[in-house]
Amino acid sequence: AQTVTQSQPEMSVQEAETVTLSCTYDTSESDYYLFWYKQPPSRQMILVIRQEAYKQQNATENRFSVNFQKAAKSFSLKISDSQLGDAAMYFCAYLGYGKLTFGQGTILTVHP
Amino acid sequence: GAVVSQHPSRVICKSGTSVKIECRSLDFQATTMFWYRQFPKQSLMLMATSNEGSKATYEQGVEKDKFLINHASLTLSTLTVTSAHPEDSSFYICSAYGTGVNEQFFGPGTRLTVL
Numbered sequence: 689a690q691t692v693t694q695s696q697p698e699m700s701v702q703e704a705e706t707v708t709l710s711c712t713y714d715t716s717e718s719d720y721y722l723f724w725y726k727q728p729p730s731r732q733m734i735l736v737i738r739q740e741a742y743k744q745q746n747a748t749e750n751r752f753s754v755n756f757q758k759a760a761k762s763f764s765l766k767i768s769d770s771q772l773g774d775a776a777m778y779f780c781a782y783l784g785y786g787k788l789t790f791g792q793g794t795i796l797t798v799h800p
Numbered sequence: 801g802a803v804v805s806q807h808p809s810r811v812i813c814k815s816g817t818s819v820k821i822e823c824r825s826l827d828f829q830a831t832t833m834f835w836y837r838q839f840p841k842q843s844l845m846l847m848a849t850s851n852e853g854s855k856a857t858y859e860q861g862v863e864k865d866k867f868l869i870n871h872a873s874l875t876l877s878t879l880t881v882t883s884a885h886p887e888d889s890s891f892y893i894c895s896a897y898g899t900g901v902n903e904q905f906f907g908p909g910t911r912l913t914v915l
Contacts, residue, residue: 777841
Protein backbone atom coordinates (compact mmCIF):
# COMPACT_ATOMS: atom_id res chain seq x y z
CA ALA A 689 0.00 0.00 0.00
CA GLN A 690 1.12 3.50 -0.71
CA THR A 691 1.94 5.77 2.20
CA VAL A 692 2.50 9.50 2.28
CA THR A 693 4.32 11.18 5.15
CA GLN A 694 4.40 14.85 6.04
CA SER A 695 6.74 15.23 8.98
CA GLN A 696 5.97 18.87 9.73
CA PRO A 697 2.64 19.25 11.57
CA GLU A 698 3.05 23.03 11.61
CA MET A 699 5.21 25.57 9.83
CA SER A 700 5.34 29.33 9.93
CA VAL A 701 6.75 31.96 7.61
CA GLN A 702 7.01 35.72 7.44
CA GLU A 703 5.10 37.46 4.71
CA ALA A 704 7.23 37.78 1.53
CA GLU A 705 9.62 35.06 2.69
CA THR A 706 10.03 31.54 1.33
CA VAL A 707 8.95 28.33 3.01
CA THR A 708 9.38 24.67 2.08
CA LEU A 709 6.97 21.94 3.08
CA SER A 710 8.27 18.38 3.11
CA CYS A 711 6.65 15.20 1.86
CA THR A 712 7.90 11.67 1.36
CA TYR A 713 6.03 8.71 -0.02
CA ASP A 714 6.42 5.03 -0.49
CA THR A 715 5.37 3.11 -3.57
CA SER A 716 6.40 0.24 -5.80
CA GLU A 717 4.86 1.80 -8.90
CA SER A 718 6.94 3.52 -11.52
CA ASP A 719 4.27 5.77 -12.97
CA TYR A 720 2.08 7.88 -10.74
CA TYR A 721 1.03 11.42 -9.94
CA LEU A 722 1.77 13.58 -6.94
CA PHE A 723 -0.19 16.59 -5.79
CA TRP A 724 -0.14 19.37 -3.26
CA TYR A 725 -3.53 20.55 -2.06
CA LYS A 726 -4.36 23.59 0.01
CA GLN A 727 -7.24 23.54 2.47
CA PRO A 728 -8.06 27.03 3.82
CA PRO A 729 -10.44 27.59 6.74
CA SER A 730 -13.38 27.19 4.35
CA ARG A 731 -12.20 23.56 4.04
CA GLN A 732 -12.53 23.58 0.25
CA MET A 733 -9.72 21.49 -1.20
CA ILE A 734 -7.74 23.50 -3.74
CA LEU A 735 -5.19 21.97 -6.08
CA VAL A 736 -1.91 23.85 -5.81
CA ILE A 737 0.37 21.87 -8.08
CA ARG A 738 0.76 18.46 -9.65
CA GLN A 739 3.72 16.40 -10.78
CA GLU A 740 3.76 13.42 -13.10
CA ALA A 741 6.37 10.91 -12.02
CA TYR A 742 7.67 10.23 -15.51
CA LYS A 743 8.53 13.90 -15.96
CA GLN A 744 11.94 14.81 -14.62
CA GLN A 745 11.29 18.52 -14.72
CA ASN A 746 9.95 19.97 -11.49
CA ALA A 747 6.48 21.49 -11.76
CA THR A 748 6.02 25.22 -11.20
CA GLU A 749 2.88 27.31 -10.79
CA ASN A 750 3.64 30.97 -10.22
CA ARG A 751 4.99 31.25 -6.64
CA PHE A 752 4.67 27.51 -6.03
CA SER A 753 7.26 25.00 -7.12
CA VAL A 754 8.18 21.46 -6.20
CA ASN A 755 11.42 19.59 -5.69
CA PHE A 756 10.65 16.10 -6.95
CA GLN A 757 13.29 13.51 -6.15
CA LYS A 758 11.96 10.25 -7.56
CA ALA A 759 14.74 8.00 -6.34
CA ALA A 760 14.47 9.40 -2.83
CA LYS A 761 10.65 9.41 -3.04
CA SER A 762 10.56 12.99 -1.90
CA PHE A 763 8.19 15.71 -3.08
CA SER A 764 8.59 19.04 -1.30
CA LEU A 765 6.64 22.23 -1.97
CA LYS A 766 8.33 25.62 -2.03
CA ILE A 767 6.22 28.72 -1.60
CA SER A 768 8.02 31.91 -2.59
CA ASP A 769 7.01 35.45 -1.64
CA SER A 770 4.54 34.09 0.92
CA GLN A 771 1.26 35.94 1.22
CA LEU A 772 -1.27 36.08 4.04
CA GLY A 773 -3.70 34.20 1.81
CA ASP A 774 -1.31 31.24 1.71
CA ALA A 775 -2.18 30.42 5.32
CA ALA A 776 -3.92 27.06 5.26
CA MET A 777 -3.45 23.36 5.80
CA TYR A 778 -1.42 21.78 3.02
CA PHE A 779 -1.72 18.16 2.01
CA CYS A 780 0.64 16.14 -0.09
CA ALA A 781 -1.15 13.40 -2.02
CA TYR A 782 -0.19 10.39 -4.12
CA LEU A 783 -2.41 9.11 -6.92
CA GLY A 784 -2.08 5.43 -7.59
CA TYR A 785 -4.52 2.72 -8.72
CA GLY A 786 -7.07 5.48 -9.15
CA LYS A 787 -7.03 6.48 -5.48
CA LEU A 788 -5.59 9.45 -3.69
CA THR A 789 -3.59 8.83 -0.54
CA PHE A 790 -3.04 11.91 1.58
CA GLY A 791 -0.31 12.84 4.01
CA GLN A 792 -1.14 14.00 7.52
CA GLY A 793 -1.08 17.65 6.53
CA THR A 794 0.98 20.69 7.48
CA ILE A 795 -0.63 23.79 8.96
CA LEU A 796 1.06 26.85 7.49
CA THR A 797 0.88 30.15 9.36
CA VAL A 798 1.93 33.35 7.60
CA HIS A 799 3.00 36.23 9.83
CA PRO A 800 2.56 39.82 8.59
CA GLY B 801 -11.97 23.99 -13.95
CA ALA B 802 -14.55 21.32 -13.22
CA VAL B 803 -17.07 22.06 -10.47
CA VAL B 804 -18.39 19.64 -7.88
CA SER B 805 -21.18 20.65 -5.53
CA GLN B 806 -22.37 19.10 -2.29
CA HIS B 807 -25.69 19.48 -0.57
CA PRO B 808 -26.32 20.25 2.19
CA SER B 809 -23.28 22.17 3.38
CA ARG B 810 -24.31 21.67 7.00
CA VAL B 811 -26.75 19.33 8.63
CA ILE B 812 -27.72 18.73 12.23
CA CYS B 813 -29.76 15.67 13.06
CA LYS B 814 -30.88 13.66 16.03
CA SER B 815 -29.27 10.40 16.98
CA GLY B 816 -30.93 7.46 15.27
CA THR B 817 -32.05 9.32 12.17
CA SER B 818 -30.65 8.99 8.64
CA VAL B 819 -29.02 11.75 6.65
CA LYS B 820 -28.44 11.92 2.90
CA ILE B 821 -25.64 13.96 1.35
CA GLU B 822 -25.59 14.66 -2.37
CA CYS B 823 -22.53 15.14 -4.54
CA ARG B 824 -22.97 16.48 -8.07
CA SER B 825 -20.55 17.11 -10.91
CA LEU B 826 -21.97 20.25 -12.49
CA ASP B 827 -20.13 20.58 -15.78
CA PHE B 828 -18.66 17.17 -16.51
CA GLN B 829 -19.56 13.53 -16.33
CA ALA B 830 -18.01 11.72 -13.40
CA THR B 831 -17.44 8.04 -13.99
CA THR B 832 -15.96 7.65 -10.53
CA MET B 833 -16.69 9.50 -7.32
CA PHE B 834 -15.07 9.25 -3.92
CA TRP B 835 -16.26 9.91 -0.40
CA TYR B 836 -13.90 11.08 2.31
CA ARG B 837 -14.25 11.77 5.98
CA GLN B 838 -12.20 14.38 7.78
CA PHE B 839 -11.91 15.11 11.48
CA PRO B 840 -10.71 18.55 12.66
CA LYS B 841 -7.07 19.24 11.83
CA GLN B 842 -6.65 15.76 10.42
CA SER B 843 -6.18 14.32 6.99
CA LEU B 844 -8.81 13.09 4.58
CA MET B 845 -9.69 9.44 4.99
CA LEU B 846 -11.10 7.64 1.97
CA MET B 847 -14.33 5.89 2.86
CA ALA B 848 -15.45 4.47 -0.45
CA THR B 849 -15.20 4.63 -4.21
CA SER B 850 -18.33 4.63 -6.31
CA ASN B 851 -18.58 3.94 -10.01
CA GLU B 852 -21.64 4.89 -11.96
CA GLY B 853 -24.08 2.00 -12.20
CA SER B 854 -22.23 -0.37 -9.91
CA LYS B 855 -21.82 -1.05 -6.23
CA ALA B 856 -19.47 1.07 -4.20
CA THR B 857 -16.13 -0.27 -3.00
CA TYR B 858 -15.59 0.44 0.67
CA GLU B 859 -12.26 0.88 2.40
CA GLN B 860 -11.32 -1.46 5.19
CA GLY B 861 -13.06 -0.58 8.43
CA VAL B 862 -15.91 1.37 6.85
CA GLU B 863 -19.33 -0.08 7.57
CA LYS B 864 -21.13 -0.40 4.25
CA ASP B 865 -24.51 -0.89 5.93
CA LYS B 866 -24.07 2.35 7.81
CA PHE B 867 -22.71 4.46 4.99
CA LEU B 868 -24.84 3.72 1.94
CA ILE B 869 -23.49 5.03 -1.32
CA ASN B 870 -25.43 5.27 -4.56
CA HIS B 871 -24.04 6.47 -7.88
CA ALA B 872 -27.09 6.26 -10.11
CA SER B 873 -25.99 8.70 -12.78
CA LEU B 874 -22.83 10.20 -14.23
CA THR B 875 -23.41 13.44 -12.34
CA LEU B 876 -24.77 12.36 -8.96
CA SER B 877 -23.57 10.26 -6.05
CA THR B 878 -25.25 10.14 -2.67
CA LEU B 879 -23.99 9.14 0.77
CA THR B 880 -26.60 8.16 3.32
CA VAL B 881 -25.54 7.90 6.93
CA THR B 882 -28.05 5.50 8.44
CA SER B 883 -29.02 5.49 12.11
CA ALA B 884 -26.55 8.29 12.78
CA HIS B 885 -24.84 8.55 16.15
CA PRO B 886 -22.75 11.35 17.66
CA GLU B 887 -19.53 9.57 16.67
CA ASP B 888 -20.58 9.94 13.02
CA SER B 889 -20.28 13.72 13.40
CA SER B 890 -17.59 14.77 10.98
CA PHE B 891 -16.83 16.64 7.77
CA TYR B 892 -17.66 14.63 4.67
CA ILE B 893 -16.09 15.50 1.34
CA CYS B 894 -16.78 14.05 -2.07
CA SER B 895 -14.62 14.21 -5.15
CA ALA B 896 -15.05 13.18 -8.74
CA TYR B 897 -12.88 12.06 -11.61
CA GLY B 898 -13.54 13.61 -14.94
CA THR B 899 -13.34 11.47 -18.04
CA GLY B 900 -9.76 11.16 -19.21
CA VAL B 901 -8.44 13.43 -16.49
CA ASN B 902 -6.01 12.24 -13.83
CA GLU B 903 -7.27 14.69 -11.29
CA GLN B 904 -9.96 14.62 -8.67
CA PHE B 905 -12.21 17.63 -8.27
CA PHE B 906 -13.46 18.19 -4.76
CA GLY B 907 -16.80 19.31 -3.44
CA PRO B 908 -16.96 21.96 -0.70
CA GLY B 909 -17.81 19.40 1.98
CA THR B 910 -20.70 18.74 4.34
CA ARG B 911 -20.48 19.24 8.07
CA LEU B 912 -22.61 16.65 9.86
CA THR B 913 -23.47 17.09 13.51
CA VAL B 914 -25.40 14.35 15.26
CA LEU B 915 -26.97 15.34 18.57
